[in-house]
Amino acid sequence: MTTQSRIGIVGATGAVGTVTLGLLAERGYDNVRAFASARSAGSRIAFGEGDLLVEEATPEALGAGDVDLFLFSVGTSASRELVPVASAAGAMCVDKSSAYRLVDGYPLVVPEVNGARALEALERDRIVANPNCCTIPLTCVLKPLHEEAGLARVRVSTYQSVSGAGAQRMDALAHEDPTRHDLVMDWTWEGDDSDEEAKLRAETRKILELPELPLSATCVRVPVMVGHSEAVWVEVERPLSPDEAAELLRDAPSVRVLDLPSFPTPAAAAGEDEVLVGRIRRDTAAENGIALYLSSDNLRKGAALNAIQIAELLLEGVAAQA
Ligand SMILES: NC(=O)c1ccc[n+]([C@@H]2O[C@H](COP(=O)([O-])OP(=O)(O)OC[C@H]3O[C@@H](n4cnc5c(N)ncnc54)[C@H](OP(=O)(O)O)[C@@H]3O)[C@@H](O)[C@H]2O)c1
Structure with a gap:
């Protein structure tokens, strides 16, 4: 046992x-x-x-x-x-x-x-x-989209809670005025990217075994206690409608799709095991583009x-x- x-x-x-x-x-x-x-x-x-x-x-x-x-x-x-x-x-x-x-x-x-x-x-x-705590939910969502339609490129903007930086930062947020909290990118720099952004790209490539995948990220810490969120713009090689993407994600393990008027938030994700995904829609700025939003409990999944x-x-x- x-x-x-x-x-x-x-x-x-x-x-x-x-x-x-x-x-x-x-x-x-x-x-x-x-x-x-x-x-x-x-x-x-x-x-x-x-x-x-x-x-x-x-x-x-x-x-x-x-x-x-x-x-x-x-x-x-x-x-x-x-x-x-x-x-x-x-x-x-x-x-x-x-x-x-x-x-x-x-x-x-x-x-x-x-x-x-x-x-x-x-x-x-x-x-x-x-x-990394952002790579895990991102790859849970990208894998089924890649298997169906082939990933061409990915853009991500993250909104990461302070618990991702440890217990001391949680204590600090609990005792400070959140309206005065600096929305910082509190990582070190690797050229033009932060180390967090570089990790998100390199780890996603390694897990999906797509060493050349173009992936551009902007990572930001926000005054939220638990729950990381990510706005994701995916371009795929073969046409994929938002409804088809939603169906693929409904079948994906450890993913829960929320339909409007519900959508992912850190509060909804905190304490949950699944990655919450919603706002699945066409990215009108790309030919085969899907935009979506996810939240997950960074301390759990x-x-x-x-x-x-x-x-x-x-x-x-x-x-x-x-
Ligand atoms: N927070 C997240 O969402 C998250 C997600 C993914 C990965 N991680 C990674 O997980 C690790 C821990 O993160 P955390 O957020 O839990 O940090 P944390 O709240 O600061 O906790 C750090 C823990 O490590 C112990 N520790 C520190 N230095 C040590 C040493 N030299 N020998 C033995 N124990 C030591 C501390 O013990 P004391 O209480 O005795 O100081 C404490 O138990 C980091 O590598 C982080 O990157 C965190």
Whole structure:
């Protein structure tokens, strides 16, 4: 039974880690340990009806070989230090930072889109990367459109909640006047693009296995607590009507289409597992263009839930090999 596997959550006290613990408890996992930095080691954290001791995520603790699978949500530099130690001790590792996402040979997985890739990790060092919180819902929507009509190019504008930047930013928003919140692009610059925009392009290309896909993005942080939204303009190679696109998306796994007068919002998406998609209409500025709008819970499908789905593919893969 995969729910009896020994699971370690590294970064358990953070925005993603706490949601991960909640989802694991809901799914019936009961052999779970919580790890974080020395700052919160020794404290206790809620898990199901009870709580867990928070252990310090030292290389010695993660390298002890007594955990089957780790879910990491600690940031890129801590992942670069800790994931190899856990992997060397034989554990499977799902990493939510950008440490491994674009490194050749490491699967970057959205289970509904390219789940089979996760099992390749079992033939190597058992490390799978979880994509960026905007890439995951975008690829869930692009995959069925590509299979039917062929993607020619994609333009995206994102509206990303502060929980995407961690628990401290959530606390800051809770205590500030939202009318004075700066609508910032709070990433670093890679040429003319932010690193977030560059990640969205490169990760989407890797997951869809379309290395040349033209994809232009503008990513913006907005004063919303949970829920990332994206306005998406898709050009396809073969004609596709908005009604046909909506039907494809209605059949797509983990996608829920909303028809007017309903449309996706962060509030509607928060706490939900599915990617909400609506406003599906013709893009009148392009010959074969579809415009749509999506919202998804960045802490669930954008991070914790997607990582748990990857973990379950790995655990099932190992069980099948046994
Ligand atoms: N938030 C999202 O929507 C989202 C989506 C996708 C991916 N991610 C990625 O997930 C990771 C975590 O994000 P978050 O939003 O949960 O951040 P967060 O709220 O700031 O939480 C960070 C967690 O990592 C722990 N930590 C920090 N440095 C550590 C170290 N050196 N050793 C061990 N533990 C350490 C913290 O422990 P303490 O409490 O002890 O400080 C805390 O549990 C990042 O890589 C982020 O890019 C986030």
